[in-house]
Amino acid sequence: MVIIMDFSALQAVREKNPLIHCITNYVTVNDCANILLACGASPIMAEDVHEMEEIASAASGLLINIGTITEDKLESILLAGKTANENSRPVILDPVGAGATAFRLGIVKEILQSIHIDVIKGNSAEICALVNENERTAHGVDAGESVRSLSETTDVAAMLCRDTGAVVMVTGETDIITDGSKAIYVKNGHPFLSKITGSGCMLGALTAAYYGAQPSLEAAASAAVCMGYAGELAYARMTEKHGGSGTFRVFLIDAVNQMTAEMLERGAKLDV
Numbered sequence: 001m002v003i004i005m006d007f008s009a010l011q012a013v014r015e016k017n018p019l020i021h022c023i024t025n026y027v028t029v030n031d032c033a034n035i036l037l038a039c040g041a042s043p044i045m046a047e048d049v050h051e052m053e054e055i056a057s058a059a060s061g062l063l064i065n066i067g068t069i070t071e072d073k074l075e076s077i078l079l080a081g082k083t084a085n086e087n088s089r090p091v092i093l094d095p096v097g098a099g100a101t102a103f104r105l106g107i108v109k110e111i112l113q114s115i116h117i118d119v120i121k122g123n124s125a126e127i128c129a130l131v132n133e134n135e136r137t138a139h140g141v142d143a144g145e146s147v148r149s150l151s152e153t154t155d156v157a158a159m160l161c162r163d164t165g166a167v168v169m170v171t172g173e174t175d176i177i178t179d180g181s182k183a184i185y186v187k188n189g190h191p192f193l194s195k196i197t198g199s200g201c202m203l204g205a206l207t208a209a210y211y212g213a214q215p216s217l218e219a220a221a222s223a224a225v226c227m228g229y230a231g232e233l234a235y236a237r238m239t240e241k242h243g244g245s246g247t248f249r250v251f252l253i254d255a256v257n258q259m260t261a262e263m264l265e266r267g268a269k270l271d272v
Contacts, residue, residue: 005184005270007261009210009219010226014040018060018212021084022205023047023077025067025096028198031249032063032205038257039226041209049076056083061212063205067096069107081115090118090211093166094204098122099129112164119211119220120160121169121204124153131156131163150174154183167220169207171200175228177221184221187269188228190235195245199252203227206256222264229267230255 019042024032029045036043046055049072056062062084064077084091095108108130111117120127128148148156154176157168161180170176175186193199207223234251 005221005265005268006218007222007225007264007268009214009216009222010039010259010261010264012213012219013209016060016213017042018209019044019058020061020063020205020208020212021046021055021059021080022063022065022208023073023080024063024065024094024201024205025069027067028065028201031198031202032065034253035202035256036205036209038253039206039209039259041212043205047073047076049079052076052079053083056080056089057087059084059089059212061089061208062091063094063208064091064111065094065096065201065204066098066104066107066111067094067201069104074107074110077111078114081111081117085116090208090215091115092119092121092204092208092211093117094201095120095122095126095130096200098126105129117164117166118215119167119169119207120164121171121200121207123171123200124148127160127168127170128153128156131159150176150185154178158183167211167217169220169224171203171224175224177217177224179217182217183272184217185271186221186224186228187271188225188232188267190228190231192235192245192248193228193231193252196249196252198249199227199231202252221270225264225268225270226256226259228269229264230259232267 033043210223233255
């Protein structure tokens with residue numbers, strides 16, 4: 001079945017060059033900055049509480065990633081998020097490892113109670129933990145695939161949409177992007193994406209850029225297609241001599257930089 005989708009968010013990013021404020025984790029901060037530059041956005045990586053109001057009010061979107069969360073960073077997140085809300089700037093939340101510890105889950109709950117989030121992006125275990133606090137994983141912040149079926153995970157994501165008013169993106173072998181009433185399934189991607197640290201964080205940054213330039217369900221889905229298809233293109237370029245994870249990371253960023261809406265239309269693997 002061929003699904004027709006609007007991929008104009010990609011061009012909107014290139015035309016608007018949105019400034020994306022990132023409060024992200026120190027493991028992948030450089031990757032997030034580079035993927036934003038590659039797609040046509042401008043990154044600003046800032047988390048000191050003293051400049052949150054100025055930066056969040058000037059930015060086109062805010063990315064919150066709790067991968068290396070601390071109580072001090074939470075203070076900055078809450079101030080930046082409230083400022084973004086006051087200035088009608090979209091906020092994207094990546095609840096990394098939300099189901100790994102009670103501390104992380106409590107942090108995410110406080111963020112959701114204090115800030116309106118526009119897009120929540122996480123793997124199935126993270127998303128399910130936000131709906132059912134008893135659904136916990138203890139395999140590290142990057143691990144965690146729920147044993148739920150695709151349809152069950154879609155139902156859980158829709159529940160989170162209704163609870164928060166956010167678009168929910170569940171990443172996995174098939175990505176689910178839903179607003180609670182409509183679900184788009186993205187089947188792009190390559191297993192090698194799991195061989196590098198930061199592919200999920202980069203998708204969060206890419207989503208912030210796409211949604212910041214053109215807030216919509218399809219913009220979020222376009223980001224998932226772009227990241228997955230870029231992974232396919234990156235792997236296709238690899239050779240026996242240049243076939244390691246470092247090479248793949250470079251090719252991945254190159255693919256995002258060279259992506260066009262026409263390429264996304266040809267390469268997208270979608271269902272609804």
